[in-house]
Amino acid sequence: MQIKQIDYSLYLVTDRSLARGRPTRAIVEAAVRGGVTCVQLREKACSTRTFIKEALVLRGLLHEHGIPLIINDRVDVALAVEADGVHLGQTDMPLPQARAILGDKALIGISAESLDDALRAEAEGADYIGVSPIFTTPTKTDTAPALGLSGLAAIRAAVRLPLIGIGGLNLENAAEVIRHGGSGLAVVSAIVSAENPEAAARQLRAAIERAKVQWR
Amino acid sequence: MQIKQIDYSLYLVTDRSLARGRPTRAIVEAAVRGGVTCVQLREKACSTRTFIKEALVLRGLLHEHGIPLIINDRVDVALAVEADGVHLGQTDMPLPQARAILGDKALIGISAESLDDALRAEAEGADYIGVSPIFTTPTKTDTAPALGLSGLAAIRAAVRLPLIGIGGLNLENAAEVIRHGGSGLAVVSAIVSAENPEAAARQLRAAIERAKVQWR
Numbered sequence: 001m002q003i004k005q006i007d008y009s010l011y012l013v014t015d016r017s018l019a020r021g022r023p024t025r026a027i028v029e030a031a032v033r034g035g036v037t038c039v040q041l042r043e044k045a046c047s048t049r050t051f052i053k054e055a056l057v058l059r060g061l062l063h064e065h066g067i068p069l070i071i072n073d074r075v076d077v078a079l080a081v082e083a084d085g086v087h088l089g090q091t092d093m094p095l096p097q098a099r100a101i102l103g104d105k106a107l108i109g110i111s112a113e114s115l116d117d118a119l120r121a122e123a124e125g126a127d128y129i130g131v132s133p134i135f136t137t138p139t140k141t142d143t144a145p146a147l148g149l150s151g152l153a154a155i156r157a158a159v160r161l162p163l164i165g166i167g168g169l170n171l172e173n174a175a176e177v178i179r180h181g182g183s184g185l186a187v188v189s190a191i192v193s194a195e196n197p198e199a200a201a202r203q204l205r206a207a208i209e210r211a212k213v214q215w216r
Numbered sequence: 217m218q219i220k221q222i223d224y225s226l227y228l229v230t231d232r233s234l235a236r237g238r239p240t241r242a243i244v245e246a247a248v249r250g251g252v253t254c255v256q257l258r259e260k261a262c263s264t265r266t267f268i269k270e271a272l273v274l275r276g277l278l279h280e281h282g283i284p285l286i287i288n289d290r291v292d293v294a295l296a297v298e299a300d301g302v303h304l305g306q307t308d309m310p311l312p313q314a315r316a317i318l319g320d321k322a323l324i325g326i327s328a329e330s331l332d333d334a335l336r337a338e339a340e341g342a343d344y345i346g347v348s349p350i351f352t353t354p355t356k357t358d359t360a361p362a363l364g365l366s367g368l369a370a371i372r373a374a375v376r377l378p379l380i381g382i383g384g385l386n387l388e389n390a391a392e393v394i395r396h397g398g399s400g401l402a403v404v405s406a407i408v409s410a411e412n413p414e415a416a417a418r419q420l421r422a423a424i425e426r427a428k429v430q431w432r
Contacts, residue, residue, distance in 0.1 A: 047307035050290055073264055078293035080313045091263035097296045 004107060004127055006068055007037040008164050008184035009212075010205045013072070014041050016190045025057050031191050032065055034201025037184070040070035040109075040153065042086050042154025055081040070109060075101055077155070085109065087130065095124040113144035115155055122159045131155055132184060133167025134177065137189070144165065149180040171203055178211035220343055222284055223253040224380050224400035224419050225428075226421045229288070241273050241414050250417025252407070253400070256325075258288035268374055271297040275423050276402045286325060291317055301325065303346065306333065311340040325380070329360035331371055338375045346402060347371055349383020350393065353405070355391060357382065365396040372397025386421055394427035 012031050014024050028039055041058055043051045051074065059069045059081055069082035071077050073092045078085065085107025096145060098108055110121035111130045118129050131152050133143045147155075152165055165177040166186035177185050185208060195199035228247050230240050244255055251340045257274055271287060273349065275297055278285045284300035287293050289308045301323025304314060314324055326337035327346045334345050347368050349359045363371075368381055381393040382402035393401050401424060410416035 048309050049307045052309060052313070074292060074316070075295070076290060076309060078289070079317050080309055091265045093268060093292060093296055094262050097268070101295050183420070 003160070004126070006107065006162070008162050009037045009208050010035060010201065011038040011040065011164050011166075011184050011186040012036040012190045012191055013166070013186050014039070014043075014189050015018040015121065015192050016043065018189050020193060025029070025061070027192055027197050028058055030084055030196075031060060031201045032067060034191075034206035035199040036067065036110065036120060036191070036201050037069065037205075038068050038069040040186070041083075042087075043074075048074075048077065051077050052080050055083060058064060060081060068107065070107060075096075078103060078106070083188055085127065093119065095126060099125055108188075110168075111161070112155065113147070114150075115158060117157050118155045118163075122152065122161050128162040128183070129159065130163060130164050130166050131153070131182070134165045135168025135173070137168040140167070140188075149176055152177065152182060153180040171200075174204055174207040175211035175214070178208060179215045184208065220375070222323065222344070222378070224344060224378050225253045225290075225369075225424050226417065227252060227254040227256065227380050227400050227405055228252040228383075228417070229382070229402050229404045230255070231404050231408050232259065232262075234405050236409060239271060241277070243408055244274055245277060246412075247407050248277065248283060249415040250407075251421035252283065252417050254284050254419075256286040256288055258303075259290075263395075264290075267293050267311040269292065269391060271299060275299060276302040284323065286323060289338065294318065294322070301343065303327070304409025311337060315341055318376050320337040327382075328371065329363070331367075331374060331421040334371045334377075335376050336376050343390040344378040344380060344399070345371070345375065346380050346382050347398070348381075350381040351389070353384040355372060356383070356404075365392055368393065368398060387416075389422055390420055391427035391430070392432065394424060395431045400424065412420070 019027050055141050062069045070085045070087050071083045073096050087109040089111040107127045108124040109128045111132045112118035133146050136146045162183035164184045164186045165182040169185045169187050170190045191197045191200050222351050235243050266350045275285045286301045286303050287299045288303050291314050303325040305327040323343045326342040327348045328334035348354045349362050355403045377401035380402045381398040382399045387402050387403045407413045
């Protein structure tokens with residue numbers, strides 16, 4: 001197993017419906033200034049063509065800063081825009097098929113809702129695991145029961161891959177995610193819905209870096 | 217330009233919402249017995265994993281009969297199941313990107329809502345064109361104005377590719393589509409919603425074959 005050198009510290013997942021009318025591009029630009037280290041473009045309702053256009057815009061601005069672009073669910077969109085990888089949930093394309101299509105260089109992240117999911121993802125060659133959800137959240141309503149920080153720690157004890165906590169994470173609990181074995185935090189509304197996404201990202205990143213100094 | 221040898225005479229497009237509760241597999245099996253020559257799997261609401269599972273089931277049963285399986289919109293699903301090709305609308309992945317991903321052997325069909333769309337699709341290397349819509353139809357409500365049989369004939373005069381009429385086609389107008397230059401008919405509700413999909417397919421196929429004898 002080769003672990004690719006990606007900084008997952010502060011991983012932004014976009015959501016156009018939570019952006020209070022602001023374009024995804026503007027949110028991502030602000031978040032980059034604030035210090036996000038990885039961006040996942042998630043589009044659940046637009047056409048494939050619109051998804052591709054949006055992804056190309058983000059790829060341009062992220063790659064200027066050396067920040068990877070991950071595409072949610074859509075392997076075809078990732079191929080079309082030469083994104084850095086895909087993030088796959090348990091109802092998206094199975095990992096072995098995605099790996100066969102995308103090759104070894106692509107990042108493939110898997111949402112794990114249980115220790116079993118995480119072990120399977122590692123065995124099948126995932127590059128990182130999104131541990132989901134740490135806490136319940138109004139952002140996603142179709143999630144499994146919250147794993148809690150203890151669930152994150154249990155997965156940390158069992159797998160080697162980078163673990164990214166997601167679900168209900170914010171400035172108040174960021175340090176605890178790092179303390180319990182998270183390589184980073186994925187956030188949606190904590191940045192996307194923030195009055196000032198740049199400031200929100202900056203504060204989160206600072207909290208994560210402080211926690212790393214303390215707990216690593 | 218290489219024209220691949222596919223029989224587009226009777227081209228079934230699936231639609232689970234119009235199948236009156238019957239599974240897509242059952243509709244397709246019946247339609248194959250009735251004589252469809254090509255099947256496009258269209259899924260607009262299910263998860264990627266469900267789409268892939270459905271496509272694998274259809275691929276198995278179609279390939280037993282030498283009938284091609286075309287995937288609507290999703291280049292990733294087509295790759296995952298090694299389908300014969302994709303059908304792309306004007307808001308799906310642009311043809312040049314799809315061709316770069318799928319290679320020359322894959323069938324790529326394009327929905328053309330105008331002569332300009334058809335000319336562009338031919339120039340960009342489409343394998344066939346879905347001329348859409350010939351007539352207005354309750355099946356799709358987001359379509360361009362109907363092209364009519366005269367619109368089909370105008371496209372026939374300008375491009376060499378196989379043309380497949382779609383939109384409001386049934387036993388009554390099947391022969392006219394062939395007469396005006398169609399290589400075949402694509403149907404959704406005429407088979408998917410039929411009381412007896414096998415009989416509906418058989419009657420349509422017979423009407424198309426009679427028209428070909430008369431007008432080719």
